[in-house]
Amino acid sequence: MRTLQDIYRSARRLGLREYSSYISQGRNGYLPFLDGILKNIDIISEVDLGVVEIPIRKIKGTYTYMRSTSFARNYMPLMDEESEFASKWMAVYQAQVNEGLRDPIKVYEYLNWFYVIEGNKRVSVLKYLDVYSYNAHVLRMIPKYDEQNKDIRIYYSFLKFYKNTGINGIWFSDEKGFDELWNLIRNYEPPHIMLRGKDRFKFFENAVYGVFRKVYHELGGQRLPITTGDAFLDYLKLNGVPDQFFEDDLRPSLERFILELDYYKHSSSIQIETQPILKDERGFFSRLTTIKRHDEKIKVGFALAKDIRTSSWSYAHELGRMHLEKVMQDQVETISIDNVPETPEAYHHLKSLVEQGCEVIFSTSPEMINATLKLAMEYPDLIFLNCSNMYSFKHVRTYFGRIYEPRFLAGITAGTYTKTGKIGYIATCPTAEVIGGVNAFAIGVKMVNPNADIFVEWTCDWDNEQSTYSAGLRLAAKGVDVISHHNTLANRKFSKEYGVYSIHYNSGEDSYSPENYLSVPVWNWGIFYEKMVRSILEGGIRSSVEGTGKGIIRNYWWGMDSGILDFFYSRKLIPAETQKLINFMKESIIEGRFNVFSGPLYDHEHRLRIPAGKAATREEIFGMDWLVDFINGEIPEFKTKDKLSDLSTGKMT
Incomplete structure (x- = not known):
């Protein structure tokens, strides 16, 4: 049985080891003391919190220097075992073991760390015994607020x-x-x-x-x-x-x-594929071929957030699913569910696809990322992809398109067609993707019509017919004769407002209606789904875990060069010379000779965002939260749903 002296020697060895470790690094090995920390700090008030329970691990040091030299930085004792200090320490230990310490210690709290005024030996004993918490009389020291100081x-x-x-x-x-x-x-x-x-x-x-x-x-x-x-x-x-x-x-x-x-510790852990690269190498997606016979069909599930009849977004993904099933009918069976709630309840809908035997699941809304990641971690042998441009995860790959490219071309058609020189944009929710689309459209307008006035109105909703119409009315009242809607091609039986169109405005009745459709950006999700599923079946996507053991998270951000995006315009309404310009700019974008967000570009405060001779980086595009200076309108306050915009160790990509 160990004696009190044995226990003290054990604690002291821990202290001496900690002390030596710090000294060998040229650092102070004693306890931090608050008196020295506060020397140049402006304390504006001291608040008595009374007796509260505090975590022992949050006790960082003592109040004065004189007390600090008796302990190493881990609060273990340094004094010789024959000292009076050692005798008192052992008595405190005995009291804790026999009956438990009861009297609260007294501490200062600064930046949610605690510094002991009375009770240092008790803290040392409690830390040695790995006690979780203890009562303390706390005096809180509040520093002056400093916007420049993150702590x-x-x-x-x-x-x-x-x-x-x-x-x-x-x-x-x-x-x-x-x-x-x-x-x-x-x-x-x-x-x-x-x-x-x-x-x-x-x-x-x-x-x-x-x-x-x-x-x-x-x-x-x-x-x-x-x-x-x-x-x-x-x-x-x-x-x-x-x-x-x-x-x-x-x-x-x-x-x-x-x-x-x-997987977020390494700066090189995330790779963005900006164009299709289908290599014949076994990897992340190839694991399905080890459990599926070649004569079996693979089940692919699609989770759509909205009604495919009324949502251009869900409709586009449904067309993509239909394309996949048509061109790969001998190898693929698809299952689609729509009206999936963009809440935690999406988890149960996604799980129903797993229960129906789906081994590849595409969740087509960024709002489903939480539910998708949760399910993916429960089923690590299945493949999950989420349609968003803001996330990077090990268990879920993400995919999106550079939709701002065709929106830029749409701006050219609007700038050419307008008669009043006033052009409107109906924007949905102020996410980086939408803001980037508004900016790209405006840049296209200004390329062909530098004197045009561009107005933006926000609905702060993705598919609300009434808020869309109200935004259009506000634009029409400003004299706008051409409007671009953020929606791409939709089912025209249920939606007449999409792409770029001229309007007829009846001021007497305060009403308007689309007149001529000029152009529209188009999502060709079928191309992405076909290429992705073929790669899965062939094992042609690079492993998520490279041979080095470091995590490689591969996401997809394809543009018009991949075919995932296209741009249609009216050859009847757009002048022939403008058609030549559109075709030239489209080819330039596809061949990488032109970047939509080339500088100089300024924001509303006339701050230079993109310098001359430079182009916006991917990170700048993904994080775009500003409008170019020639757009009339502001970005509204908008509370996003509670989703993972990023994990704490990661980065937005």
């Missing part, structure tokens, strides 16, 4: 979160994290009615976050370059907020989730 911005966001929840054990690497978590848990209720009320968030911190943190660290999550809070928030976005977690139930899904996060 202080995050801290002020934490203060608001703490006021709402009393939770002090969660931290994020970005100030938005606290607001996002609050929005997820504000209505949280524990499973037991006796725990509801003011203590509900304490239960959440222990039974949800605490269990997550324990399993996350057991699985090695702490090696990732993010906070545990970052990973926790991503996991909740993906899976929803449970009443509580149980370790055995959580471990399998969290293990797969950590694998997903792990």
